[in-house]
Amino acid sequence: EAQVTQNPRYLITVTGKKLTVTCSQNMNHEYMSWYRQDPGLGLRQIYYSMNVEVTDKGDVPEGYKVSRKEKRNFPLILESPSPNQTSLYFCASSLTSGNTDTQYFGPGTRLTVL
């Protein structure tokens, strides 16, 4: 089944404790992206990747890192999480970065930073 998977689905952590949220897609998509969803703010892009070893900042990249060593994986790293990073995170992928391509979303990771 074609899908985007994220792990973990739920995470509660404490300020400053490094964490990684994994994202994997099995559709051979070139483009991958991370978003955070906050009430009243819609989805905001954190980072995106047009292909392997190519990543760039989105609208709200502060406090996050990403890597794209393989086409299928795009982990989101929080080196020193803070409470303002408490949010619902979505990974998404699309065949290319073309503006007609549909993005496919993972199920989301709900992160709470205490």
Place this chain on the structure above:
Amino acid sequence: GNSVTQMEGPVTLSEEAFLTINCTYTATGYPSLFWYVQYPGEGLQLLLKATKADDKGSNKGFEATYRKETTSFHLEKGSVQVSDSAVYFCALRGNAGKSTFGDGTTLTVKP
């Protein structure tokens, strides 16, 4: 930069009522426009899209027409069902794959 403005929610309708969720955008170039739907506890999934002016996207009884003259992409359905209860996001995708989303509109349909 690009922006998407969605009709504020929440919206509550009775089953079989007519639905309109307004969406307007500002963008440079020639973006594609999308409606995504999010059911409780799930990620967003594509509902419909239109890739150029005057295109109509349609799916599951929902429709939206890409109107360049009014920079709008309003979502409509003639007769909603309880199962349509969800959050609806209008989005545009422009250059370099950059996507901009509206704030989302929560729809509740009551039997």
